[in-house]
Amino acid sequence: MAAEKNYYTIDPQGKLMCVKCGVPLEKGKAKFMYLDNGFPVELPVCPRCGFVYVPEELALGKVASVERALEDK
Amino acid sequence: MSQIQERGSTHVYKVNKISKEEMESMVERCVYEHPPFCSAACPLKLDVRAFLDAAAAGNFKKALQQYEKIAPFPLILAAGCDAPCERKCRLGEIGDSVAIRAVEEAVARYGEVTRIGGVFRTRKKKTAAIFGSGLFALFLAGEIEKKAYPLTVFCEQPDLEGFLRCETDFLDDNAFRAELKRLRGKEIEFVFDCRITRELIEEKRGAFDVLCCAEAVHAALYPEAPCAPELMYCADAGLVTGPTEGVLGAAFGAKKAALTVDRLAQKLDPSNTRGTEGAVESQLYTDLSEAKRLARVPLNGGYSKEAAIEEAGRCIQCRCEECLKSCAFLEHYKKHPGLLSKEIYNNTQIIMGDHQLNKPMNSCSLCGQCTVVCPNGFDMAQVCHRARQNMVSTDKMPLAPHEFALLDMLFSNNEAFLARPQPGYERCKYVFFPGCQAAAIAPETVRAAYEDLCARLDGGVALMLGCCGAICDWAGRYEMEAQTREFIDRELARLGDPIVIAGCPTCKKELSTHEGISIKGIWDVLLELGLPEGAHGLDRPAALHDSCGARGDEETQTAIRELAARLGCELIDTPYSGDRSPCCGYGGLAAYANREVASEMTEKCLERSDAPYISYCMACRDRFARKGRESRHLLELCYGTDAGAPPDISEKRRNRLMLKKELLLDLWHEETAEMKLDFELHYTDEARRMMDERMILTDDVIAVLRDFRETGEAILDGEDGMLVARKRVGNATFWVKFTKESEDSFTVHRAYSHRMNVVKREG
Ligand code: SF4
Numbered sequence A: 001m002a003a004e005k006n007y008y009t010i011d012p013q014g015k016l017m018c019v020k021c022g023v024p025l026e027k028g029k030a031k032f033m034y035l036d037n038g039f040p041v042e043l044p045v046c047p048r049c050g051f052v053y054v055p056e057e058l059a060l061g062k063v064a065s066v067e068r069a070l071e072d073k
Numbered sequence B: 001m002s003q004i005q006e007r008g009s010t011h012v013y014k015v016n017k018i019s020k021e022e023m024e025s026m027v028e029r030c031v032y033e034h035p036p037f038c039s040a041a042c043p044l045k046l047d048v049r050a051f052l053d054a055a056a057a058g059n060f061k062k063a064l065q066q067y068e069k070i071a072p073f074p075l076i077l078a079a080g081c082d083a084p085c086e087r088k089c090r091l092g093e094i095g096d097s098v099a100i101r102a103v104e105e106a107v108a109r110y111g112e113v114t115r116i117g118g119v120f121r122t123r124k125k126k127t128a129a130i131f132g133s134g135l136f137a138l139f140l141a142g143e144i145e146k147k148a149y150p151l152t153v154f155c156e157q158p159d160l161e162g163f164l165r166c167e168t169d170f171l172d173d174n175a176f177r178a179e180l181k182r183l184r185g186k187e188i189e190f191v192f193d194c195r196i197t198r199e200l201i202e203e204k205r206g207a208f209d210v211l212c213c214a215e216a217v218h219a220a221l222y223p224e225a226p227c228a229p230e231l232m233y234c235a236d237a238g239l240v241t242g243p244t245e246g247v248l249g250a251a252f253g254a255k256k257a258a259l260t261v262d263r264l265a266q267k268l269d270p271s272n273t274r275g276t277e278g279a280v281e282s283q284l285y286t287d288l289s290e291a292k293r294l295a296r297v298p299l300n301g302g303y304s305k306e307a308a309i310e311e312a313g314r315c316i317q318c319r320c321e322e323c324l325k326s327c328a329f330l331e332h333y334k335k336h337p338g339l340l341s342k343e344i345y346n347n348t349q350i351i352m353g354d355h356q357l358n359k360p361m362n363s364c365s366l367c368g369q370c371t372v373v374c375p376n377g378f379d380m381a382q383v384c385h386r387a388r389q390n391m392v393s394t395d396k397m398p399l400a401p402h403e404f405a406l407l408d409m410l411f412s413n414n415e416a417f418l419a420r421p422q423p424g425y426e427r428c429k430y431v432f433f434p435g436c437q438a439a440a441i442a443p444e445t446v447r448a449a450y451e452d453l454c455a456r457l458d459g460g461v462a463l464m465l466g467c468c469g470a471i472c473d474w475a476g477r478y479e480m481e482a483q484t485r486e487f488i489d490r491e492l493a494r495l496g497d498p499i500v501i502a503g504c505p506t507c508k509k510e511l512s513t514h515e516g517i518s519i520k521g522i523w524d525v526l527l528e529l530g531l532p533e534g535a536h537g538l539d540r541p542a543a544l545h546d547s548c549g550a551r552g553d554e555e556t557q558t559a560i561r562e563l564a565a566r567l568g569c570e571l572i573d574t575p576y577s578g579d580r581s582p583c584c585g586y587g588g589l590a591a592y593a594n595r596e597v598a599s600e601m602t603e604k605c606l607e608r609s610d611a612p613y614i615s616y617c618m619a620c621r622d623r624f625a626r627k628g629r630e631s632r633h634l635l636e637l638c639y640g641t642d643a644g645a646p647p648d649i650s651e652k653r654r655n656r657l658m659l660k661k662e663l664l665l666d667l668w669h670e671e672t673a674e675m676k677l678d679f680e681l682h683y684t685d686e687a688r689r690m691m692d693e694r695m696i697l698t699d700d701v702i703a704v705l706r707d708f709r710e711t712g713e714a715i716l717d718g719e720d721g722m723l724v725a726r727k728r729v730g731n732a733t734f735w736v737k738f739t740k741e742s743e744d745s746f747t748v749h750r751a752y753s754h755r756m757n758v759v760k761r762e763g
């Protein structure tokens, strides 16, 4: 299968821990959803409980600008 | 916690609340695009402003380019034109009109000629011929040549000099030589020494696509065939010709004739799509108050280059910019309302695609200042307000820009809402309605005012703490507005339909649209009762800022001034006061939709004076104080209170809750059950600043930490050793970065949010 397009990729490089499960987050598949649109991304995800981490730079940067664009559709 | 439904993105139904005709009639009111009176009077439509502007800058080449657009032989036209533009120049009303013709002459004389094309110019296939000579024939030759039709002129004169000499004896030698040179440079064939007869013309008919002739030729050879002067066309004879008078008349006739040639060459009816020709009426408004140099630069037979520059510089560049000068929003977008309205209307009609005008449309403070300063009463507020409603009705309005304000309104009318008759009364004669912002920003002042009114008015004074509904009205959420209206009416009925004493001019305006409400301002009541004890004004002169909610409300504006005078305030006169007052940036939810523009609005208000500001709307008071200006609400002066430094968004909520709680306890002896936190929460200064800027409430942070304590879900960031937890609240996900001081104590370091929902994806 052809590689799926990801809009954004972050590799936690072992620096982030899931407090609940006590394991490091890994680069994992996630999806942003807004106003009936979905975007596949790769974010730090807990391999056990599935906690998806959205870092501040991402939230205020890319995520915010995509939000603005979708809101004005 | 209240919530508002986010819109779907795929709805495409439309419920237009605004028709194209309505919009067009609104747009028409703006005269920005009308020509200045000088250009309007010129049948050749010289762009006089651009021409004089270039000349004043000493750029004669550019000025000449403008002038050559209307004059193929600039020196001839400039020397002979009777200049109707000058008779209409607005400066003529208060001094000497600009000597436009003399400047044209100087420009034609000193300006550098720009060569067009030469050998590389592609010429059209269709051909034309002119029979005869004189000004009209000369100008027409110039116009046809400019349109790149191969042209042949048949004339009786033996040479070019003779042809040019005909009807141009008013030219001096220098000008004549210059125009002769210009004529030589044009791509026109000449057949000299012709005897122009009907036979000659008929003989040539087959050789050219369009035939033209001088008026004298037509009169002599085809006396029986009438011609239509508006087209400069004799259909019976198949000749482009017609009567003209004077130099300007010949130039205008040639212009019309050239258009007819163009239409005929394309085998079209000559009356086809000609647009408006000739002089027009203009309604352009011009502010003449700043015109300084009223006397003409003396002519002495003609202007030198320097004199022409000076005279051209007297032009005040008539433009209507009344609204752009006074409104920071229009100034920001640099578009006049006529154009902006058209774009905003189009924005409301887009079903699929980008609504690029959403932000501008939501940045207007709906303050109505433009309607007052515009000589034609242009109502941009109505345009933007109706457009917002239309976006809401078509389900295209994004919730994001207004959600915080709308939730805040729901908060005012739920958790923080209070409606009680004065203790000891069941029904009251009055109800005090201070407004949501007063309770949020100056709770002590609200309390002092209420206690004063209770003590000094007979018949009982009820209290209603809540929002009047202006917030949802501004957001264009008309359904919410109707609900709020019903809610308030119901509450008022419960209190015995008392006379409303509004603490805020916007509340007064909003509530007075309710049926059957009688309403006055607290300022009116205080004038009747006299000032409360201890009331005193500022000890320094201050600027009074009129609230946009009081625009058109002369009684309120007068009462406020009277009250300020009784307080002993010395008020400074500022430009744009009274009805012309700008908005502080809170109106229309501008501050939520566009922080930058709202901030420019506040600055525009403050730019009028360096003195402390006195206002009578709590939102104005707050925004001025946030910009560091000493800022007081009139009621603070009346009650000797000081609301101090402006509260942040969470404090504004807490102030409302505390006011309600304390009043309930002290006046009605009711305890409010308190939601105690079972853990301790501290904030760093940076976290507080961040939260205020990012519109994150302490309630949102608390929700995140509660959730963390229940689920234990969080991330440990190895880089700084801090914990990060999150919680979805309503339409947003809030993230908090914190440290754990003990099991039950946390310090918040950072907070952020996003509206998109994020989930794990399988596979
Ligand atoms: S004041 Fe503004 S809206 Fe009114 S005519 Fe002039 S440019 Fe147009």
Ligand code: SF4
Pocket: B036, B037, B038, B039, B048, B049, B052, B088, B089, B090, B091, B098, B100, B314, B315, B316, B317, B318
């Ligand atoms: S001042 Fe300038 S723009 Fe205004 S009417 Fe006179 S020439 Fe025209």
Ligand code: SF4
Pocket: B327, B328, B329, B330, B363, B364, B365, B366, B367, B368, B369, B370, B371, B380, B381, B583
């Ligand atoms: S902000 Fe006020 S003055 Fe400016 S366009 Fe809007 S209503 Fe008119």
Ligand SMILES: [Zn+2]
Pocket: A018, A019, A020, A021, A022, A046, A047, A048, A049, A050, A051
């Ligand atoms: Zn986990």
